[in-house]
Amino acid sequence: MESAVKACGIVKSYRMGSNSIDVLRGVDFEMRSGEWIALLGSSGSGKTTLLNIVAGLERPDAGTLHVDGVDTGRRSKPELNRFRRRHIGIVFQAYYLVPELDTTENVMLPALVDGKGRREARSRAEELLCMVGLKERMRHRPLDLSGGEQQRAAIARALVNSPSMLLADEPTGNLDSRTGEQVLQTISLMRKDGLAKTILMVTHNSDVAALADRTVHLKDGVVQESA
Numbered sequence: 001m002e003s004a005v006k007a008c009g010i011v012k013s014y015r016m017g018s019n020s021i022d023v024l025r026g027v028d029f030e031m032r033s034g035e036w037i038a039l040l041g042s043s044g045s046g047k048t049t050l051l052n053i054v055a056g057l058e059r060p061d062a063g064t065l066h067v068d069g070v071d072t073g074r075r076s077k078p079e080l081n082r083f084r085r086r087h088i089g090i091v092f093q094a095y096y097l098v099p100e101l102d103t104t105e106n107v108m109l110p111a112l113v114d115g116k117g118r119r120e121a122r123s124r125a126e127e128l129l130c131m132v133g134l135k136e137r138m139r140h141r142p143l144d145l146s147g148g149e150q151q152r153a154a155i156a157r158a159l160v161n162s163p164s165m166l167l168a169d170e171p172t173g174n175l176d177s178r179t180g181e182q183v184l185q186t187i188s189l190m191r192k193d194g195l196a197k198t199i200l201m202v203t204h205n206s207d208v209a210a211l212a213d214r215t216v217h218l219k220d221g222v223v224q225e226s227a
């Protein structure tokens with residue numbers, strides 16, 4: 001089956017003064033198209049670092065990375081930005097909605113940045129907001145939404161350009177367990193509807209991991225797989 005992500009020998013260190021922190025020490029990791037993978041590991045093990053590298057937000061010091069068949073190491077920053085906009089949706093623990101814009105405008109934003117017209121962007125945003133259960137919240141500003149609603153708006157925003165992959169970094173980390181459950185159900189639903197086909201989700205929660213097809217552990221700078 002086609003690979004959505006193929007990472008070979010990914011190395012990443014951070015320098016802090018004269019010290020170097022070797023976070024990723026040769027990560028080999030593959031995701032098939034359509035797979036949902038839960039990425040686990042203790043705090044500081046490099047989960048966010050790996051997710052950011054897959055997203056093209058950070059570059060590895062060594063190793064190769066193919067996303068949707070594209071060798072991202074060979075792309076310039078503007079090319080990577082365009083690639084990310086179209087291929088990858090990202091959801092973080094914090095929602096990062098723009099407070100001055102209403103919910104619909106927030107969801108439209110990546111579509112407008114990608115050059116879509118306002119009418120097309122708005123209708124796509126409204127369609128997605130209905131799907132994530134925010135039909136009655138489209139004109140609200142982010143601060144007038146609950147945390148769970150803000151995260152569902154962030155999921156709609158991540159999917160507005162119909163990416164093939166959703167990357168999520170502890171998407172339920174700021175939510176109580178019931179609200180977190182609703183956010184996960186939303187992600188499952190999006191996947192069933194053919195959006196968010198391939199999912200890489202960082203989590204500390206084994207219940208969340210149980211939803212995934214496969215669990216991957218980061219430990220001592222390398223990936224350790226378990227069924």
Ligand SMILES: Nc1ncnc2c1ncn2[C@@H]1O[C@H](COP(=O)(O)OP(=O)(O)OP(=O)(O)O)[C@@H](O)[C@H]1O
Binds near residue numbers: 016
């Ligand atoms: N920009 C940076 N500069 C220096 N060190 C960094 C930077 N980003 C991450 N680190 C360090 O790299 C290590 C891995 O960080 P990372 O955020 O990837 O961990 P994580 O597994 O996501 O942890 P958590 O579960 O707490 O979110 C940590 O020791 C962190 O302090």
Ligand SMILES: [Mg+2]
Binds near residue numbers: 047169
């Ligand atoms: Mg992290």
